[in-house]
Amino acid sequence: DAGVTQSPTHLIKTRGQQVTLRCSPKSGHDTVSWYQQALGQGPQFIFQYYEEEERQRGNFPDRFSGHQFPNYSSELNVNALLLGDSALYLCASSWDRGTDTQYFGPGTRLTVL
Amino acid sequence: QKEVEQNSGPLSVPEGAIASLNCTYSDRVSQSFFWYRQYSGKSPELIMSIYSNGDKEDGRFTAQLNKASQYVSLLIRDSQPSDSATYLCAVTISGGYNKLIFGAGTRLAVHP
Numbered sequence: 096d097a098g099v100t101q102s103p104t105h106l107i108k109t110r111g112q113q114v115t116l117r118c119s120p121k122s123g124h125d126t127v128s129w130y131q132q133a134l135g136q137g138p139q140f141i142f143q144y145y146e147e148e149e150r151q152r153g154n155f156p157d158r159f160s161g162h163q164f165p166n167y168s169s170e171l172n173v174n175a176l177l178l179g180d181s182a183l184y185l186c187a188s189s190w191d192r193g194t195d196t197q198y199f200g201p202g203t204r205l206t207v208l
Numbered sequence: 209q210k211e212v213e214q215n216s217g218p219l220s221v222p223e224g225a226i227a228s229l230n231c232t233y234s235d236r237v238s239q240s241f242f243w244y245r246q247y248s249g250k251s252p253e254l255i256m257s258i259y260s261n262g263d264k265e266d267g268r269f270t271a272q273l274n275k276a277s278q279y280v281s282l283l284i285r286d287s288q289p290s291d292s293a294t295y296l297c298a299v300t301i302s303g304g305y306n307k308l309i310f311g312a313g314t315r316l317a318v319h320p
Contacts (some may be wrong), residue, residue, distance in 0.1 A: 128307070128308070130308070136313075137212075137296055137310030137312045138296075138308070140307050143305055143307060151307055152307045153307070183251075187308070189306060194240075194244070195239075195256075195300050196254065196257055198254060199244075199252050199254075202250050
C-alpha cells in the first residue's frame, strides 16, 4: 500500500521564479492538504483540496495556488518566489468520509536564493 | 495567544525513563487531537490520535486529553535514544474540514 508521495525532494530557485510541487495521496484517500514548515516551526496550513476544488485556505497570499486532478493527486504552485518562501512543503492526505487523520508525505525542501 | 502551545524544550530524559510532553490549546471547539513525531529533516509521522477525555494507550505511548482544561499530553514509557525527535501536537476544529493546527513542537533528547 503506497503512502503519500511528493516530488521533487529538493528544489533550489531564485527570487521571482515560479515553482510547482507535486503530491500523490495515499491509496484510498481523496483529500489533499498542503502545509508549509519553516525551520524550527510547526507546519502551517496552506489549503486543502477535495473533489478538485479548494475547500479551505489558510493565511497565505494568492501567490500560492493549487490544483487537484481527477486521480486525487495535487499540485502546489508558488509564483514570484520570496526568500521567506524557503521551507519544507508537506502534503498530507486523508479520506473525507473517514476520521480526520492525515498522513504526511516526505516533503519537498524548497530553497529560494 | 497562540492556538496551540508547546514547550520548545529540549526535554532531556535518561534512557528507560518516562518522557512527558505537554500541549495546551485555546479553541474550545477543538475536536480531534494528534501527536506527530518528526525526526530532523524528515516529515511528521503520526503517533497517536485522541478524540475523547481520558487516556489512550498504544504500546509505550499514552495520550491524555482533558478538554475542560484544554490540555493534551503524551507520555513515552521506557524512553529509548531512538525516541529523540521533535514531537508536534496538532488539533482540528469542529467544522474546519480537518485542517490541522500545529504547535511549534517539543524537542526530546533521550540520553543513554
